[in-house]
Amino acid sequence: MTAQGKPRYQQLKEMIIGRIMSGELQPRDRVPSENELVNAMNVSRMTANRALRELTDEGYVDRVAGIGTFVTDLKAASHVLEVRNIADEIERRGHTYSAIVHKQERQHASAEIREALQAVAGSDVFHVLVVHQENGVPIQLEDRYVVEDFAPDCLQQDFTKITPSAWLSGISPLQEAEHIVRATMPGKAVRERLGIDEQEPCLLVLRRTWAHGRPVSFARLHHPGSRFELTGHYAPPGTKKSNPITADVIELGKLQQ
Amino acid sequence: MTAQGKPRYQQLKEMIIGRIMSGELQPRDRVPSENELVNAMNVSRMTANRALRELTDEGYVDRVAGIGTFVTDLKAASHVLEVRNIADEIERRGHTYSAIVHKQERQHASAEIREALQAVAGSDVFHVLVVHQENGVPIQLEDRYVVEDFAPDCLQQDFTKITPSAWLSGISPLQEAEHIVRATMPGKAVRERLGIDEQEPCLLVLRRTWAHGRPVSFARLHHPGSRFELTGHYAPPGTKKSNPITADVIELGKLQQ
DNA sequence: CGGGCTTGGTTGTATATACAGGCTAGTGCA
DNA sequence: TGCACTAGCCTGTATATACAACCAAGCCCG
CATH class of the missing domain: 1.10.10.10 (Winged helix-like DNA-binding domain superfamily/Winged helix DNA-binding domain)
Known part of the structure; x- marks a missing residue:
């Protein structure tokens, strides 16, 4: 046709x-x-x-x-969407990845979650709460909601062995992704699970992903400000990328005088 | 050759x-x-x-x-690098843009700036410090360093009329851009210029841009955590993008319970 | 003088053909 | 049995050719 x-x-x-x-x-x-x-x-x-x-x-x-x-495959496909798998990132740095699953349950979708996932009133969603660790140190708190019929076997997954995002990518290729990045002061629940003190800000990434033309998952990703940064390097196709900025310069976050 | x-x-x-x-x-x-x-x-x-x-x-x-x-032309070229002009973004939202220039001077490059710009010891750089405002409210503190010979007439520019990044794009098409995003607690100098209190975190974007195969500018962009967010929406070519997430859901940054 | 037509230049697409180079599997020889 | 070689498939590139669509400028005719 x-x-x-x-x-x-x-x-x-x-x-x-x-x-x-x-x-x-x-x-x-x-x-x-x-x-x-x-x-x-x-x-x-x-x-x-x-x-x-x-x-x-x-x-x-x-x-x-x-x-x-x-x-x-999934890793290469992520290049299109620039959606990265935190476990791969950590292992690519030569560090060990581990995860703690705090919640893995089916629940009624709140009004906000229903709106984000374009779900009808009264529908259920899966809710997963996982802390991702690099060398045993918490680096991301993932607070994820998944449309029920997109992934019916969510409760059977072992999210200490595969990250939720890698698992979702395996179900169906992701078509679209939306990111919102903010700096926030986290509440007590987030601070405790990330093991940070009251003065430390968080980098919060809100992410929605689409498959088969509809939103299938919404996640809030909290990262300790002192241990995490997002990086991006854009160059026209066919261009050799220059060397990334050094850690020394990264540390230079303070305005002089 | x-x-x-x-x-x-x-x-x-x-x-x-x-x-x-x-x-x-x-x-x-x-x-x-x-x-x-x-x-x-x-x-x-x-x-x-x-x-x-x-x-x-x-x-x-x-x-x-x-x-x-x-x-x-230049406007179309910027699309390649996904480098955005904050003044255009503000005006696209129907708000008024204004800027305050705090510094615009030539100075010796510190060791860190020399490394970021791959400049030789003893070389000078231009330093520009500008606050960008949306409807009169500070939304970005731009702390920018520019390689001297790339833009010799830097001190003659009126950065209340054209943003430094738009001006740099006009000198030469940008080839590459590197971004690093962090959440930080700003120091006093940043807080005062952005008009925020001690408890408010900042979204800090470090940006390096290349032209003619070498780095020509390095900028630290501080944004108040409560008034700014980065957004991105990725879809494969030829796909219709879905509607962006709503402000209501954006506000939902808190972990329940 | 003016409007329609022609002509030449340009991009967009499609095909048939050719050769180079990488890889696999299977054949055949020792 | 084991090894080397070859035949065949696949991608990558390059060329010559062809036709369609589009546009501008100029020409011709009314």
Whole structure:
């Protein structure tokens, strides 16, 4: 039912994206090769090549010369959405990751949570409260709500072994993500679970993620201001990124005089 | 002097980017057409087409069928880096923007600033300290350092009329940007200039920007935690973005119980 | 003088073809 | 049995060619 007026390479792209979004093609699955698309879709190989190459640029697939084309796995897919897995981040730094699960339950959605998740009145949501630790030191308090029918087996998961965000990504590829970042003074409940004192601010990240075109999860991520920072480095495609700023300069948060 | 091993479309791209970065091609200037590249560079039109098409995707040029290819102007270029202008953001919300310039001077670079800007010992930098206000209320304290020879006329600018970041973008297209976001308790100097009390945390954004392949500016941006938030909404290309989260839900920063 | 048409330049797309290089699996030889 | 080599598949790139759509400028004709 693709529009007739669209270019054929665009139709090819949309067909493949549709298969990925619908779940027919899972992460790491093999995508039809250029020659298979030539035969099946009645296009030239250059047209199939353009479609797959653009999907590569957009982060949907990875290509390996001589092997084939594959749906990007979760780690690579996170690049598109810039949604990161805190456990991977910690292990990439060579530190040990651990988690404490404080809550894992089904509950009635409050009015605010219903609005964030676009859920109807009276619906239930799963609520997970987990502290993520780096070398045993709390670094994130995750207060997450998940739409019930998106992930029915939420209560059976062991969130000390897989983070909620990694688990959600595995259920279905994430389509959209929304972030809001604020600096706050945390309440007593947050302070106790993060092990910080009354004077320490928190970096609060509010995150909503979409799948199948609707919000499926909403999370409040509290980070101790003294132990956490968000980083980003933007460069045009094809450019070599420069070295990141050093820790010494990071410490320079104070205004002189 | 381009490397021989690179694909020819990539060499073409780098040649054109080089002309843009060097200033030979100014914004709105016409870029050689595909056929001109075919004759001048001895490539096929498909190869020239690919180079120009990818430059379009990367935001360097705009193409109009039947007319030609043109270097994108500054406003469009900033989209590539996702670097935002706070004055534009405020006016987009329908509020009035104003600025107070506290400092605008040349000074010796401290060791930390020299390292961030990769400057040699003994070099001077420009230092600008500006408070940005929304409807008269301070919303950002900008503490910025600029490499001297990148912008020699820094002391002649009126930063109540144009923000430093907008001014820098106008000198040369930005190639790279690095951000670090932290939650901090500000010192007295910051508190006084932002008009906040001792209990209020700040969202601190450290930003370095590159042009011509080197760092040209480093800024510390302090924002009152109660009046400012960073937002981001990521969706794959071609996807319709959903409605942003509502202010009501944003306010829900507290952990229940 | 003015309006419609033609012409040439430009981008956008599609195809057929060709060669290079990486990888796998299977064949065949020692 | 074990190793080397080869055939085949896949991606990556490059070229020549073709047609469609768009636009501007100029020409022609009324």
